[in-house]
Amino acid sequence: MAKLERMRAHQDLIDFGNRILNEARTELYIHLRFMARALDSLGYTMDLATQSMGTDARTIHYNPNFVFALFLESPQKLDRLYLHILLHCIFRHMFSSDQYEDQALWDLAADIQVESVLDSMDYDIINRPAYPFREEWYERLRAECRVLSAERIYHYFHLNKPDLDTLQQLTLEFHKCDHQFWKRMEDPAGGSQPEIPEDLLDDASTLPDANAGDPDVDGSDATDPENPDHPAAASNASDAGTPDSPPVAEPDPATPPKNGTGALAQVDEAVLDEQWKDTAERLQTELTTFGAEASDETGSLAWVLAAQYRQETDFRDFLEKLTVLREVTHVDPDSFDYGYYNYGMEVYGNMPLIEENEFREERRISDLVIAIDTSASTEQGQVQRFLDETAAILRRRTNFFQRIRVHLVLCDDRVQEDIVLTKPEEIEDYAAHFEMKGGYGTDFRPVFQYVEKLRTQGALPELRGLMYFTDGHGPYPTKPTDYQTAFVYDTWADIDDQSAPDWALKLYLKDTAQI
Numbered sequence: 001m002a003k004l005e006r007m008r009a010h011q012d013l014i015d016f017g018n019r020i021l022n023e024a025r026t027e028l029y030i031h032l033r034f035m036a037r038a039l040d041s042l043g044y045t046m047d048l049a050t051q052s053m054g055t056d057a058r059t060i061h062y063n064p065n066f067v068f069a070l071f072l073e074s075p076q077k078l079d080r081l082y083l084h085i086l087l088h089c090i091f092r093h094m095f096s097s098d099q100y101e102d103q104a105l106w107d108l109a110a111d112i113q114v115e116s117v118l119d120s121m122d123y124d125i126i127n128r129p130a131y132p133f134r135e136e137w138y139e140r141l142r143a144e145c146r147v148l149s150a151e152r153i154y155h156y157f158h159l160n161k162p163d164l165d166t167l168q169q170l171t172l173e174f175h176k177c178d179h180q181f182w183k184r185m186e187d188p189a190g191g192s193q194p195e196i197p198e199d200l201l202d203d204a205s206t207l208p209d210a211n212a213g214d215p216d217v218d219g220s221d222a223t224d225p226e227n228p229d230h231p232a233a234a235s236n237a238s239d240a241g242t243p244d245s246p247p248v249a250e251p252d253p254a255t256p257p258k259n260g261t262g263a264l265a266q267v268d269e270a271v272l273d274e275q276w277k278d279t280a281e282r283l284q285t286e287l288t289t290f291g292a293e294a295s296d297e298t299g300s301l302a303w304v305l306a307a308q309y310r311q312e313t314d315f316r317d318f319l320e321k322l323t324v325l326r327e328v329t330h331v332d333p334d335s336f337d338y339g340y341y342n343y344g345m346e347v348y349g350n351m352p353l354i355e356e357n358e359f360r361e362e363r364r365i366s367d368l369v370i371a372i373d374t375s376a377s378t379e380q381g382q383v384q385r386f387l388d389e390t391a392a393i394l395r396r397r398t399n400f401f402q403r404i405r406v407h408l409v410l411c412d413d414r415v416q417e418d419i420v421l422t423k424p425e426e427i428e429d430y431a432a433h434f435e436m437k438g439g440y441g442t443d444f445r446p447v448f449q450y451v452e453k454l455r456t457q458g459a460l461p462e463l464r465g466l467m468y469f470t471d472g473h474g475p476y477p478t479k480p481t482d483y484q485t486a487f488v489y490d491t492w493a494d495i496d497d498q499s500a501p502d503w504a505l506k507l508y509l510k511d512t513a514q515i
Helices: 002-031 033-039 064-073 075-090 103-120 132-145 150-159 164-174 198-204 231-240 269-293 301-309 315-322 338-348 380-394 424-432 445-456
Strands: 043-046 053-055 059-062 324-336 356-373 400-411 415-421 463-469 484-489 505-508
Touching: 002 033, 002 043, 002 059, 002 064, 002 075, 033 075, 033 269, 053 075, 059 064, 064 075, 075 103, 075 269, 103 132, 103 150, 103 164, 103 301, 132 150, 132 164, 269 301, 356 380, 356 445, 380 424, 380 463, 400 445, 415 424, 415 445, 445 463
Parallel strands: 043 059, 356 400, 356 463, 463 484, 484 505
Antiparallel strands: 053 059, 324 356, 400 415
16 A cells, blocks of 8 residues: 555656646747747656756656746746757757767856847746846857857857856856756666655645646546556656657647657657757748747847758868869879780780870869958958968869969959969968958949959850858849859858858858867
8 A cells, every 4th residue: 555655646746747847838839839849859757866857858857846846936937947958959969968078168058058049039938137147248259159059159168268266157157957868868768767755755745636627637537547548657658768668659739748758759869869950940940930020039049040050061062063174284194005005915925015194184173253252241350261261272283273263352342352363372372461452331243243244355264163252241143143153151250141042052161169
């Protein structure tokens, strides 16, 4: 009998904890309908290994005492914490933690990113007062990182190590959930559950009925944990976390699951990572339409997602498309006439006759236009970084004919200068001594008009491509070009890459923030 009572008390704790978390999830469903898929992806597991709440990207592990106390103190705080945990999954922080040497610093960077997004959102259910300490650090980090991603924040702190007191202050301010489960992700079962103390089970008898007021549960059979129709039966499976439990089908996004069993309950880490990436990309698509009508409410979420999940194409991929096939004067030892080879072997026995070709075909770049946005919104440092990376690629002689034509066109709202470089070495030298010219408004069209003028004059007979470095804030040309065109953006800057025409490629400077 005593064992049965303990089992019932244990189940009451699970039922009540799950019911509270379901209430929080329902509140988030109502106000943030664009996050339905993400909200459906986490189940619940009562776990006394934590003093608060945390996730392993499969389920929310919670301490029942903490959940009860926080719910009684403020349902709004519980809603915000729930969303804080969910954003960790959307940004996939737990899948990147092992890539960083300083785990504590990574945890802090991840928490700052999530809290900055939450503070930018305007929903009553998650609002909290703005504190000067937070705002001061947000301003400082944005000045250095532009986009407050965990990777960039970690990079900043790694290079500008805060003192111990500041680090403690930041941790107290931004740390909200338990990250220990990020380290336990390789175990789908979530580890063994510690035995529940007697006093906690005794307290369970004083809790309100977890099923009170639930129209789906009635009668004595509904309160029996052995009843398969009772929510406790599914909660038992979620709490046990055994590898033998059957996989859970994905729930309907319109209806929150009552038992808290998430769709991602039992999948390996690699699959889990891909599923959260897919969830984040779908959320980004939802925000593209929903955010247009409620951008103030969603805050920086859409922008941060766009920055984190944009496809960054490497320069080399684009330059490869601009190459042309041409014969060059160069002995090619890899090709010779096998007829002479066999003739020598037959006539002289052991003396093959080999005649190497004096020409070989190579793919090299001939004409290239590199346009640089020198308007007031473009910073010298951004342009310098672009030129340095471009020069590092183009200075390699194997990418060029012995004489080349690279037009470096500086333009704000008009063409300011056109420098023609004919040797690979000149590109690196120009990059080292580059100075901005212009500084007025932005208009991309004059460059394309200027290029057409050069082509008419015969100055670009073999033009295959144009790269335009810019922050994207300005009017784009509407007429497609008959040569490859790419707009290049610095991912560290405040860019507008959504307005670029469909016929042009979008390239990004490689983000060096990750360490």
